[in-house]
Amino acid sequence: MSLKTFGAKIFAKVVKSQINKWANKPIETQQKVFEQLIATAKTTDFGKDHHFDKIKSYQDFVREVPVRDYEALKPYVNKVVGGEENVLWPGKPLYFAKTSGTTSGAKYIPLTKESMPTHVSGARNAILNYIAETGKAGFVSGKMIFLQGSPEMQEKNGIKLGRLSGIVAHYVPAYLQKNRLPSWETNCIEDWETKVDVIVEETLPEKMSVFSGIPSWLLMYFERLQEKTGKNVGELFPEFDLLIYGGVNFEPYRAKFDSLIGRKVDSIELFPASEGFFAYQDQQGEPGMLLRLDAGIFYEFIKSDEFFEENPKRLSIGEVEKDVNYVMIISTNAGLWGYNLGDTVMFTSVKPYRVIVSGRIKHYTSAFGEHVIAKEVEYAMKKAVQEHGVKINEFTVAPQINPPKGLAYHEWLIEFEEEPKNLDIFALSLDGYLQEQNSYYLDLISGKILKPLVITSVKKNGFKAYMKSIGKLGGQNKIPRLSNDRKIADALHQQL
Structure with missing residues (x-):
């Protein structure tokens, strides 16, 4: 030694x-x-x-x-x-x-x-x-x-x-x-x-x-x-x-x-x-x-489904519960006060207090009232990838509100390292896992308001090219998992 x-x-x-x-x-x-x-x-x-x-x-x-x-x-x-x-x-x-x-x-x-x-x-x-x-x-x-x-x-x-x-x-x-x-x-x-x-x-x-x-x-x-x-x-x-x-x-x-x-x-x-x-x-x-909890940061939490209400209830650490999606608010010894970081978290434990980052309060897909968050799409992708034995490099999700024909849907833009043998079956698995995670999305699919998700394969290094085009290649920059508009999706489509 x-x-x-x-x-x-x-x-x-x-x-x-x-x-x-x-x-x-x-x-x-x-x-x-x-x-x-x-x-x-x-x-x-x-x-x-x-x-x-x-x-x-x-x-x-x-x-x-x-x-x-x-x-x-x-x-x-x-x-x-x-x-x-x-x-x-x-x-x-x-x-x-x-x-x-x-x-x-x-x-x-x-x-x-x-x-x-x-x-x-x-x-x-x-x-x-x-x-x-x-x-x-x-x-x-x-x-x-x-x-x-x-x-x-x-x-x-x-x-x-x-x-x-x-x-x-x-x-x-x-x-x-x-x-x-x-x-x-x-x-x-x-x-x-x-x-x-x-x-x-x-x-x-x-x-x-x-x-x-x-x-x-x-x-x-x-x-x-x-x-x-x-x-x-x-x-x-x-x-x-x-x-x-x-x-x-x-x-x-x-x-x-x-x-x-x-x-x-x-x-x-x-x-x-x-x-x-x-x-x-x-x-x-x-x-x-x-x-x-000892690092010069005082934490507050607001339930994400209440965040956009007029006076959402603010909670201190002793009031939080497991498996609830919260917007994290911080006050710090750098002079940030009641500051909305934009990240959402869920507690996996309260003895001690452990969190996972579930997404961003502004990064979600809710064009149809489903409010799908990053944790849900990441879980669905994890399960589908494991089930079908495929590998991915990157992905993002955007709503398609006005398709040329048929019902609206969620579009998943995925850069595969190895594509599944049958993309349609993979898409159905992915959609099923998302329905398990989000009951609103399940209702929209069951009610024939949305059709099951559609996958668009992004070419090799397509996400990298997109990040480079907007001057955000490398460093701490990352692709949002979800959008409520088609800005990223449309940019990626231009490369297809």
């Missing part, structure tokens, strides 16, 4: 003990976070505008602070971007994480000296928790790759800005620097396809033990490795023991990953975002990720 492996096991035990302390006292932990946030931000512009000095309870907070998305919070953010201090949080942020907005161009998410360490500790603790659980730590002596955005940053009114994954790259601990790939120079390459080719060349001679990134972009990298060598990833890298992923549901990609790797490896799922590092998988074989 190497000194680094031995040290990792000791450190993992310490961190696991700390995790257990707050995980076993969830309500008390969240109350402490809530009180610290309110006390710290009392004298900020936002705190004054929302009477933080009078907030003594969660009920007071609900009364004073409305739920807002980025657009509604933008007047405050614009002041911060303009260089003003003490607006949303004391002082100025350390950084802005610059992300793509859906309605207003770039979004600037503040990262403060209080919030930045929680982004770093989230990934670190996920790995240490895995070591404590499994006793496996040999991978820390091997090479690790983290597919991420460029670490190069710009500056705006004295505050540095860049992609979150690139900013975090500046915080890789010294003891991991020699193990970490790609090189700094390679990480700075902006063109994603060029970057992946260079990463392939850098990693092939190395003893790689850990791969981390968004599944769709890890697939692209693994495919390039296989194309270049004719070997699967598990054969190329015998020391490869651990896959770390986040950003999207892994299940639709699992069969393809298993094929490319050629053997089973352990994996850790993460739930990171520019707004916070929210959760990580804490148990192998256990569904859901442990919600980080």
Whole structure:
């Protein structure tokens, strides 16, 4: 056992003990976070505008602070971007994480000296928790790759800005620097396809033990490795023991990953975002990720089927239930208050609190009142893929409201790695599994308002070409699973 492996096991035990302390006292932990946030931000512009000095309870907070998305919070953010201090949080942020907005161009998410360490500790603790659980730590002596955005940053009114994954790259601990790939120079390459080719060349001679990134972009990298060598990833890298992923549901990609790797490896799922590092998988074989209740984030939840009502009920952590779809609302030590992240979650456990990401509140298909969410289509795809033994690279779903003839339907645009022998039978299976998940959709099919789904096969690399055409190839960008319009579907049809 190497000194680094031995040290990792000791450190993992310490961190696991700390995790257990707050995980076993969830309500008390969240109350402490809530009180610290309110006390710290009392004298900020936002705190004054929302009477933080009078907030003594969660009920007071609900009364004073409305739920807002980025657009509604933008007047405050614009002041911060303009260089003003003490607006949303004391002082100025350390950084802005610059992300793509859906309605207003770039979004600037503040990262403060209080919030930045929680982004770093989230990934670190996920790995240490895995070591404590499994006793496996040999991978820390091997090479690790983290597919991420460029670490190069710009500056705006004295505050540095860049992609979150690139900013975090500046915080890789010294003891991991020699193990970490790609090189700094390679990480700075902006063109994603060029970057992946260079990463392939850098990693092939190395003893790689850990791969981390968004599944769709890890697939692209693994495919390039296989194309270049004719070997699967598990054969190329015998020391490869651990896959770390986040950003999207892994299940639709699992069969393809298993094929490319050629053997089973352990994996850790993460739930990171520019707004916070929210959760990580804490148990192998256990569904859901442990919600980080001690990381400077106060959580609220609104049932997704009530979210668009005039005054939906806001729930704190002690009021949530398993298997209910919630919109997650956050208030953070980066100065986001009553902030609608846009993600929907379901709790798989409340002792401790574990979640799965079920979709996006704006990413759904409900052109006919069915309100199909990402979790449902991903489950249907997982079951159909398993039943028929096919592999897919990517997919998305859109409504077809006005077909040339016949009833309306859901169109599934799928890029197959291996097409099913009978596409019609596969489509019927897929449709059946979706009906199992969504009773409204079942009623629409049974009532002959919709006909069963229709599959359109997307050519090889079609989704990649689409993402490239809109300037979102690589990094943390991903295809929405569902749309309530045909913008993505129509763009993909142009390639057929």
